[in-house]
Amino acid sequence: MIETKQHDDVLEIVMTNPPVNALGAGVRTGLSEAIAKAQANPAVKAIVIRGGGKMFSGGADITEFGKPPVGPMLPEVVDAIEASDKPVVAAIHGMALGGGLEVALGAHYRIAAPKAKLGLPEVLLGILPGAGGTQRLPRLIGAEAALGMIVSGSPIPATKAAQAGLIDRLAESDETLGDEAIAFARTLDAPRRTGDRTVSADAGVFEKFAADNARKIKGLDAPKACIEAVKAATELPLDQGQQKERALFMQLVTGEQSKALRHVFFAERTAAKIDGLPRDIQLRPIRQVGVIGAGTMGGGISMNFLSAGIPVTIVEMAQEALDRGTGVMRKNYEATAAKGRLTPEQVEKAMSLLTPTLDFGALAHCDLIIEAVYENMDVKKEIFAKLDGIAKPGAMLASNTSYLSIDEIATATKRPQDVLGLHFFSPANVMKLVEVVRGAKTAPDALATGMALAQKIGKVPVVSGVCYGFIGNRMLIPRQTNANALLLEGATPEQVDRVHTAFGMPMGPFQMADLAGVDIGWHRDPERIESLQDALCAQGRWGQKKQAGFYDYDEKRKPTPSPVVAQIIDDFRAKAGITPRSISDDEIMVRTLYTMVNEGADILAEGIAQRASDIDVVWNYGYGWPRHKGGPMFWADQIGLDTVVDGLKRYETALGGDFTLSPLLAKRAAEGKPLDR
Numbered sequence: 001m002i003e004t005k006q007h008d009d010v011l012e013i014v015m016t017n018p019p020v021n022a023l024g025a026g027v028r029t030g031l032s033e034a035i036a037k038a039q040a041n042p043a044v045k046a047i048v049i050r051g052g053g054k055m056f057s058g059g060a061d062i063t064e065f066g067k068p069p070v071g072p073m074l075p076e077v078v079d080a081i082e083a084s085d086k087p088v089v090a091a092i093h094g095m096a097l098g099g100g101l102e103v104a105l106g107a108h109y110r111i112a113a114p115k116a117k118l119g120l121p122e123v124l125l126g127i128l129p130g131a132g133g134t135q136r137l138p139r140l141i142g143a144e145a146a147l148g149m150i151v152s153g154s155p156i157p158a159t160k161a162a163q164a165g166l167i168d169r170l171a172e173s174d175e176t177l178g179d180e181a182i183a184f185a186r187t188l189d190a191p192r193r194t195g196d197r198t199v200s201a202d203a204g205v206f207e208k209f210a211a212d213n214a215r216k217i218k219g220l221d222a223p224k225a226c227i228e229a230v231k232a233a234t235e236l237p238l239d240q241g242q243q244k245e246r247a248l249f250m251q252l253v254t255g256e257q258s259k260a261l262r263h264v265f266f267a268e269r270t271a272a273k274i275d276g277l278p279r280d281i282q283l284r285p286i287r288q289v290g291v292i293g294a295g296t297m298g299g300g301i302s303m304n305f306l307s308a309g310i311p312v313t314i315v316e317m318a319q320e321a322l323d324r325g326t327g328v329m330r331k332n333y334e335a336t337a338a339k340g341r342l343t344p345e346q347v348e349k350a351m352s353l354l355t356p357t358l359d360f361g362a363l364a365h366c367d368l369i370i371e372a373v374y375e376n377m378d379v380k381k382e383i384f385a386k387l388d389g390i391a392k393p394g395a396m397l398a399s400n401t402s403y404l405s406i407d408e409i410a411t412a413t414k415r416p417q418d419v420l421g422l423h424f425f426s427p428a429n430v431m432k433l434v435e436v437v438r439g440a441k442t443a444p445d446a447l448a449t450g451m452a453l454a455q456k457i458g459k460v461p462v463v464s465g466v467c468y469g470f471i472g473n474r475m476l477i478p479r480q481t482n483a484n485a486l487l488l489e490g491a492t493p494e495q496v497d498r499v500h501t502a503f504g505m506p507m508g509p510f511q512m513a514d515l516a517g518v519d520i521g522w523h524r525d526p527e528r529i530e531s532l533q534d535a536l537c538a539q540g541r542w543g544q545k546k547q548a549g550f551y552d553y554d555e556k557r558k559p560t561p562s563p564v565v566a567q568i569i570d571d572f573r574a575k576a577g578i579t580p581r582s583i584s585d586d587e588i589m590v591r592t593l594y595t596m597v598n599e600g601a602d603i604l605a606e607g608i609a610q611r612a613s614d615i616d617v618v619w620n621y622g623y624g625w626p627r628h629k630g631g632p633m634f635w636a637d638q639i640g641l642d643t644v645v646d647g648l649k650r651y652e653t654a655l656g657g658d659f660t661l662s663p664l665l666a667k668r669a670a671e672g673k674p675l676d677r
């Protein structure tokens with residue numbers, strides 16, 4: 001794990017622990033031994049530390065958190081590096097993240113390759129840089145700049161790091177970094193310890209930073225602790241500051257939020273793995289993509305490929321719809337450019353890869369064709385039958401359906417092995433989740449290609465089996481059914497939504513309905529009123545787009561409770577002979593969140609999801625489940641499955657005859673075992 005090489009009077013220490021040179025116990029031991037040996041060796045005048053393979057280091061080994069500590073601990077190792085009597089240079093290529101950057105901060109000088117990135121992303125795992133990072137970074141780049149890096153967790157490029165004073169030199173290239181670092185080390189004759197420096201800041205800086213970031217850090221423990229630790233760097237000598245940092249770190253790492261965030265980190269990576277498929281399966285080359293439908297979904301889906309440099313042929317039925325769709329795509333790109341996140345050249349480059357056409361035949365050369373028309377089985381089957389006659393052999397045929405059976409769609413073709421679902425979430429150019437739906441006959445290489453391609457365009461893919469609504473939308477069904485029933489029984493939309501937003505969801509069921517469109521799936525007959533949704537739609541209350549849905553909206557889309565909706569609900573209650581009762585937050589929680597867990601357990605039992613953590617990933621990336629609560633399955637395991645079962649039993653009558661307790665949930669609760677294992 002640690003190799004040393006002597007280059008005349010310079011000792012090079014190389015950390016190698018693929019794939020990311022995580023600083024596990026082996027690396028820490030090797031590193032501290034190498035530093036100690038170098039002190040005792042008169043032939044060593046200076047030391048260079050670098051990473052083997054593709055990066056310097058991705059940081060502490062996250063799998064060690066939550067387990068009994070194995071010494072030497074990282075803060076000790078970093079302190080030993082800084083204490084070296086011989087000058088130490090960190091030579092950074094690829095990435096220096098978290099503990100990796102802290103090792104580099106312990107070094108006396110830093111040189112980085114031009115493409116390197118440096119960051120302290122610990123906050124995203126619910127912890128803080130606990131190996132001196134909160135104390136040394138401010139001493140190097142100032143308290144304000146350090147706060148920005150530590151609290152956002154975002155890495156910065158080497159060029160910016162050089163400007164900020166985080167690195168001393170930029171190397172010519174990755175290739176020359178090693179030699180340049182050794183030559184640099186040879187010019188140094190004494191250590192230069194960051195810990196000897198001081199840093200000051202107005203007390204106001206910290207309050208202002210917290211206030212400016214209040215919305216982003218609301219409810220989160222780690223960012224607050226980061227601010228406190230950086231403040232300590234401006235008030236205390238290094239060793240005392242580090243004690244403070246250590247205490248805060250220990251609190252965070254043993255807390256619920258960090259546990260949940262670490263779960264999400266690994267869940268996301270595990271989701272990319274498909275059970276039963278060889279890892280080295282041959283993928284199908286996807287060089288040209290076809291998209292059918294230039295509506296909101298088709299346009300958003302296309303943008304993902306265009307942004308990744310993959311040409312897209314987009315097909316519509318009428319010129320007007322085609323022009324409108326491509327116009328919206330251009331407008332979206334230009335809006336991103338206006339925010340400075342794309343250059344005008346990048347916008348033109350992306351749009352130049354788009355071929356809009358009314359000719360279905362133009363899809364013949366595509367390696368993947370994604371159908372994104374409205375939800376109607378007959379229409380989809382007709383399209384797939386047509387595609388069967390047009391697409392080249394081996395082309396993948398995907399549907400973006402949110403609910404319908406991929407198996408049934410596949411029957412319209414003579415090549416069901418090439419058919420799969422690629423369910424993007426709206427807005428498809430923004431939302432990270434893609435449910436990759438595996439039909440009964442989907443070929444393994446088609447599935448693996450769908451997963452890899454989704455990752456290539458920056459998405460987080462999760463495999464789902466075929467069922468109505470797949471993983472995410474299927475779990476929404478009991479939530480929405482209960483949310484609607486709660487309104488009739490006495491709750492208000494505001495009350496139900498508040499329980500969800502207080503929990504940490506970006507919005508509640510009714511705010512979501514208004515955003516998505518209350519009219520989705522509506523039968524469009526204003527005379528036929530069988531549900532609250534029918535009543536709202538009949539009065540033109542289709543959601544945010546009409547400034548009226550479950551809420552009233554002003555021009556800025558700010559919602560206020562609607563007296564009209566209150567009246568509609570009252571009328572409904574009267575008609576159904578329901579006397580409203582007072583509904584507790586506990587009941588809302590159980591009926592709209594525990595029922596989702598129950599559905600998730602069924603999804604797991606049926607093998608629709610490969611594992612509980614995949615369901616969590618769906619909810620994190622598709623529906624804004626608060627990451628610091630892990631995901632519905634993780635959360636259920638944390639609060640206890642018996643608590644969930646007890647809650648569901650408590651409201652069994654209200655849940656109605658359609659509700660059944662998931663046998664898997666009941667079994668695991670009785671055994672005291674979790675859903676995620």
Ligand code: TC6
Pocket residue numbers: 019020022058059060061062063074075095097098099100121122125128129130131266269270
């Ligand atoms: C810290 O440093 C605290 C310090 C204070 C201590 C007192 N540990 O993401 P990929 C695994 S906290 C263990 O697909 P990429 C990952 O699970 C840490 N394992 O690769 C996956 O395993 P699998 C602060 C890790 O090239 C494999 O490596 N650092 C770690 O797309 C490949 O990962 C961070 O938060 C780790 N630190 O991206 C950085 N990192 O193959 C976390 C990765 O079995 N890491 N693995 O599934 C990353 O952001 C990215 O991995 C990356 C590389 C940008 C380094």
